[in-house]
Each structure stands twice: as C-alpha cells, then as structure tokens.
C-alpha cells in the first residue's frame with residue numbers, strides 16, 4: 001500500500017496519481033507498490049492486448065467466403081443471361 005506521511009494514511013493504489021503523488025496533498029508517496037500494480041499487467045492479459053489483429057485462419061475463412069460468394073454471383077449472372085436473353 002502507498003503511504004503518505006503528510007496525510008498520515010494509506011492510499012488506494014488506484015487513487016495515486018500517475019506521477020506517484022498523493023491526490024490529497026500532492027506530495028510524492030512510496031510508489032513501489034503503485035509501480036508494481038500499475039505498470040506490470042498479468043502476462044496473459046498483456047499478450048491479448050498486444051495482438052488485436054485477427055488470426056491467420058480468420059483471413060483464410062474470409063477469402064473462402066469471398067471466393068464462394070463471387071462464384072455464386074457469376075452463377076446468378078449466367079443463369080439470368082440464359083433465361084432472360
């Protein structure tokens with residue numbers, strides 16, 4: 001827990017400012033706990049945030065759907081030409 005000597009109280013790590021100062025009096029507080037909590041996220045969540053892009057098999061599926069729908073469109077056009085012309 002960060003400790004502010006002037007306010008004589010413990011501070012919630014979430015309430016300490018980004019500079020590591022007390023939100024009440026502005027004095028620097030012992031930020032060792034804040035740094036450990038605020039700047040080092042758990043590895044599993046960090047890896048999720050670092051890779052927002054879709055996996056490769058998603059794009060394979062997208063290409064497949066596009067090719068399929070394109071072929072269906074060609075089929076529709078050929079069917080329309082045969083029946084209406």
Ligand SMILES: [Zn+2]
Pocket residue numbers: 004005006007008022023024025026027
């Ligand atoms: Zn304070």
